[in-house]
Amino acid sequence: SAVISQKPSRDICQRGTSLTIQCQVDSQVTMMFWYRQQPGQSLTLIATANQGSEATYESGFVIDKFPISRPNLTFSTLTVSNMSPEDSSIYLCSVEVWGSSYEQYFGPGTRLTVT
Amino acid sequence: SQQGEEDPQALSIQEGENATMNCSYKTSINNLQWYRQNSGRGLVHLILIRSNEREKHSGRLRVTLDTSKKSSSLLITASRAADTASYFCATDANDYKLSFGAGTTVTVRA
Numbered sequence: 001s002a003v004i005s006q007k008p009s010r011d012i013c014q015r016g017t018s019l020t021i022q023c024q025v026d027s028q029v030t031m032m033f034w035y036r037q038q039p040g041q042s043l044t045l046i047a048t049a050n051q052g053s054e055a056t057y058e059s060g061f062v063i064d065k066f067p068i069s070r071p072n073l074t075f076s077t078l079t080v081s082n083m084s085p086e087d088s089s090i091y092l093c094s095v096e097v098w099g100s101s102y103e104q105y106f107g108p109g110t111r112l113t114v115t
Numbered sequence: 116s117q118q119g120e121e122d123p124q125a126l127s128i129q130e131g132e133n134a135t136m137n138c139s140y141k142t143s144i145n146n147l148q149w150y151r152q153n154s155g156r157g158l159v160h161l162i163l164i165r166s167n168e169r170e171k172h173s174g175r176l177r178v179t180l181d182t183s184k185k186s187s188s189l190l191i192t193a194s195r196a197a198d199t200a201s202y203f204c205a206t207d208a209n210d211y212k213l214s215f216g217a218g219t220t221v222t223v224r225a
Contacts, residue, residue: 001160004157006157031211033211033212033213037155041217042203042215042216042217042218043158043203043205043213043215044215045212045213045214048211048212058212090155092157092158094158094213096211102145102146102163102165102207102211103148103160103163104148104160104205104211104213105160106150106157106158106159106160107157108156108157109155109156109157111155
């Protein structure tokens with residue numbers, strides 16, 4: 001498995017501002033992903049964070065709104081840009097660890113409220 | 116998009132009873148994973164079952180997979196108050212991207 005931390009754990013932000021969420025893993029991982037969980041809903045994949053190249057976004061998510069960085073094999077950031085109340089969600093990063101046979105592990109999540 | 120559908124949406128049981136929830140999916144998969152989420156926190160990985168496996172156990176958990184019916188079930192035996200949580204199935208269609216079901220909310224009454 002892997003130990004994954006996220007910062008911040010929660011935040012309350014004003015509309016129109018941006019928030020950058022950090023995801024740190026205690027070991028090198030091949031794949032890192034960012035998910036969104038809207039209130040009372042299930043998880044939806046935002047993008048795959050690729051080390052050394054641009055992130056791969058899922059349908060309905062764009063780089064201008066959710067820029068992602070992955071400077072190395074243990075760290076990634078997700079920025080939620082120009083926020084609106086509709087962006088209020090829990091944002092979670094997940095990783096697939098080398099040798100884990102496809103198991104994915106999730107961070108504790110960042111609870112974002114946009115007012 | 117969500118591939119999995121979970122049934123039931125909510126389940127309330129007495130402590131000590133068993134809890135069973137089901138997950139159905141639409142396309143071929145490489146594996147299926149079950150997760151637990153307590154009160155909107157992060158997801159805890161429970162168990163992964165591969166497409167060529169039919170049953171798997173981990174402690175009080177038993178997972179089955181029927182690829183012909185595109186369905187899986189999670190059984191929690193001898194439930195405890197600490198099992199109160201939302202449970203999600205997630206499918207991987209061999210591209211490492213997980214598609215999540217809507218989840219089953221389980222409440223264990225003392």
